[in-house]
Amino acid sequence: MEHILEVNDLTMHYTVKEGEVMAVDDVSFALGRGEALGLVGESGCGKTSVAMSLIRLLADNAEIQKGSIVLDGVDLVPLVEEEMRTHRWADISMVFQGAMNAWNPVYKVGDQIWEAMQTHFPLMTESEARERIAELFRLVGLNPAMMDRYPHEFSGGMRQRAIIAMALSCNPKVIIADEPTTALDVIVQDQILKELKKIQQELGMSIIYISHDVAVIAEVSDRIGVMYAGKLVELGPTDEVFPRPRHPYAYLLLASTPSVKGPRRKLAPLEGEPPNLLHPPAGCRFHPRCPFATEVCATDEPPYTEVDEGHIVACWNWEQVPELGRLEA
Amino acid sequence: MLKFIGKRTVQNILVFIVFLTATFFLLQAQPGDITDQFLSNPKITPEVRQQFAERLGLTGTLWEQYVRYMKNFFTGNLGVSFSEYPKEVMDIIAERLPRTLALFLFATFLAFIVGFKSGKLLAWRRGKRGEHVITLTGVFFQTVFYPWFAVVMIWIFAFFLGWFPAGKFLTVDKWLTAERTFDANAVFDRMLLTVLAVAVLIIAAEIIGRRMNSRVAGRRFIWGTRVLTLIALVVWWEAVWPEMIPFALDIAYHLVLPTVTLSFVGFGGWMLLTRASMLETLREDYILTARAKGLPDKVVRDRHAARNALLPVTTSLVIGLAFLIGGGVVTETVFSWPGMGQTLLSAASQQDIPLTIGAFAFIAVLALIAHLVVDIMYMYLDPRIRVGG
Incomplete structure (x- = not known):
């Protein structure tokens, strides 16, 4: 498959008083x-x-230390701010978490979408923009007349739909959906996810979903990446990772989440907290919480192993990880 | 909207009646009356004093006096000043209120604009060079003992540098020696009307310009109107009131130092408040949204952050106005500015009851109107409180 976005060895640090x-x-x-x-x-x-x-x-104290982010052939990391600005929204846009405050309360929703389009397509007239916004509103299931309303007149779900419409407004190459449904109740959450998935398939959009909710990710993603303590520990197709996670963390994360649709299985708790990234544990960052940890885990960082085609895992003992539901609790 | 204004107006009238009543009784609670100053005069017998008191309406029970006063007040008769007998209170106020109003409106406007803009930049450039110095300057102006500061300003700019007159409303010699057919109030009223006309034109241009479809055309329209208004102003004075120009400039020259001093004091508060409000706004999610949309920094700062930071600052404009009116007594005394503050002080200390109540009443009316204006402004600024009213 042709890649629209390639992220290589991305490393980002925050500098705080105590260190990095x-x-x-x-x-x-x-x-x-x-x-x-x-x-x-x-x-x-x-x-x-x-x-x-x-x-x-990024915040002022954050810095991308190394790596590249190649979006459709352009590496975004070395760009100066003014160049980067022209790529934002036009090439890479975001569906923010917490639809509540993502809208500026003093401007009409339609005007806030128009503002983005005006910045990136200065030649667009107001009537063209209104037509485009109406089209987007219909696409996400909103009444186009709502574009002349203020954010406080929208319900939570409607705001999130409008956020999606805004993310689509400039035809970006990649959309990042950061916790797109976290602030919503379960029913609205489900509607929005279905809507997003439908739109993604209709428009052939490239999208990165980010969520702490495994169920959400499983429903909408083609592939899953599991992150732990700043590292990507497992990456593979959803229908491989979801039923058969290989990394102990992914395993415990899934085992601690009840599945409504799948077969009944015993839940296992995932104990402890992610480490403080100021002083991450040596070796594998998950080893203090890992039931499968061995000596090597505490000293050496595990390399990526390809367990299947397109399915990689960073664990020394991935072969020990059993199938879901088989763990002795 | 109209319903809201109507409701608030009725409320304000009630508040005003309560205020007037309280002021009346508080002033009557002072011991004695204005005729006490004749006590040491052997030529004035107690009988004559009694006659004075009767003619000034100081006899009868308190209640009778109150009812009489309120009746007169609301039929437009504010009585005659005791201390500046036989001038009508209304005439004294009509003469001096515009002077106070001009001073305070200019000063508030200047302080607000400069304070808001610098507070905005200060928050935006947080952690950059100069931040501490500017913040400390703001704290200094916010906390300085105002009468002392005013005297220092006079010392520096009037005495030491000699750039501005040390006080007063006009240069007395210039007015006395010149051949003229008009008095200072006529000139001053015309100046105020001019400023009002200019303000209305500029604000109207701003509103129309912002509604225009193209931003470039809108900006051109706004600046064009500004320039044309200034030209029209000069042409108008040259054509219609040419003989008044030097005298108008004389008054304007006297206005500079008190206005600047007063705005310095207000500026610190506005700047610190805007800074705090803006820092809070900058943490909001919609600022991140605005930046993610690829908007230029200036647009994020002005259209998104500053626009929202303005809301709490506007609220406290009410409190600021109240302070400015109260501070009028001090300012006008230090700068010998013959306005309402000075009038109020001298009237109150001489037990000139009609003039004191009259002065208080007009200050109250101003404060209430200012509240109403800020409320309406707030409704315009924040769509969330527009519905319902």
Whole structure:
């Protein structure tokens, strides 16, 4: 498959008073044209840091130390801010988490979408823009008349739909959906996910989903990447990783999540918390919490092993990881 | 919208009646009355004093006096000043209110604009060079003892550098020696009307310009109107009131130092408030959205961050206005500015009850109107409170 986005050895650090926080460490993945890739992991494991590095909206104390982000042949890492600005939204846009505050309360929703289009397509007239926004609103299941309303007149689900419409407005090559449904109730969440998936398939969009919710990711992604403590620990097709995770962390993450549709299985708790990235554990970062850890895990970083075609895992003992539901609790 | 204004106006009238009543009784609670100053005069017998008191309406029970005063007040009769007898209170206020109003409106406007813009930049450039110095300057102006600061300003700019007059409303010699057919109030009223006309034109141009489809055309329209208004202003004065120009300039020259001093004091507060408000706004998600959309930094700063940071700052504009009116007494005393503040002080200390209540009443009306204006402005600025009213 042709790649629209290639991320190679991306490393991003935050500098704080106590030292360096390695939020993203040597992360590499590629996104095919029209593909949906899901990134999953607990809070604080670097998912959002990856997203923010991709669109290069990092805090002042953050720095991309090495690696490249090649979007349709252009490496975004060395670009100066003004050049990067022209790529944002036009080439890579975002569906933000928490639809609540993603809208500026003092402007009409339609105007906020128009603003993005005006920036990237200065020649577009207002009537053309309104037509395009109406079309987008219909696509995401909103009444086009709503474009002249203010954000506070929208419900949570409607706001999220409008956010999706805004993300699509400039025909970006890649969309990053960062916790697109987290702030919504389960029913609306399901509607929005279905809608997103439908739109993605209709328009052949390349999209990166980011969520802590395994069920969400499993529903919408073609491939899954599991992140832990700033590292990508497993990456493979959804229908391989989901039923048969190879990394102990992925395994425990899935085993601790009940599945409604799949076969009944015993739940296993995932104990402890992700490590403090100021002083990550040596060797494999998961070894202090890992039931399969051996001596080598505490000293050496595990390399990626290709367990199947297009399915890689960073673990010394991946062969020990049993099938889901077989773990003795 | 109209319903809201109507409701607030009725509320304000009620508040005003309560205020007037309280002021009336508080002033009556002072011991004695204005005729006490004749006590030491042997030529004025107690009988004559009694006659004075009767003619000034100081006899009868308190309640009778109150009812009489309120009746007169609401039929437009504010009475005659005791201390500047026999001038009508209304005439004194009509003469001095515009001077106070001009001073404070200019100063507030200047302080607000400069304070808001610098507070905005200060928050935006947080952690950059110069931040501490500017913030400390703001804290200095915010906390400085105002009468002392005013005197220091006079010392530097009037005495030491000699750039501006040390006080007063006009240069007395110039007005006395010149041949003229008009008085200072006529000139000053015309100046105020000019400023009002200019302000209305510029604001109208701003609103129309912002609604225009193309931003470039809108900006051209706004600047064109500004330039044309200034030209029209000069042409109008040259054509219609040419003999007044030097005198108008004289008054304007006297206005500079008090306005600047007053705005310095206001500026610190606005800047610090805007800075805090803006720092809060910059952490909002919609700022991230705006940046992700690839908007230029200036647009993110002005259209998204500053526009929202303006909301809490506007709220406190009300409090600021109240302070400015109260601070008027100090300013006008230090700068010998013959406005309402000075009038109020001298009237109150001489037990000139009609003039004191009259002055208080007009200050109250101004404060209430300012509140209403800020409320309406707020409704315009924040769509979330527009519905319902």
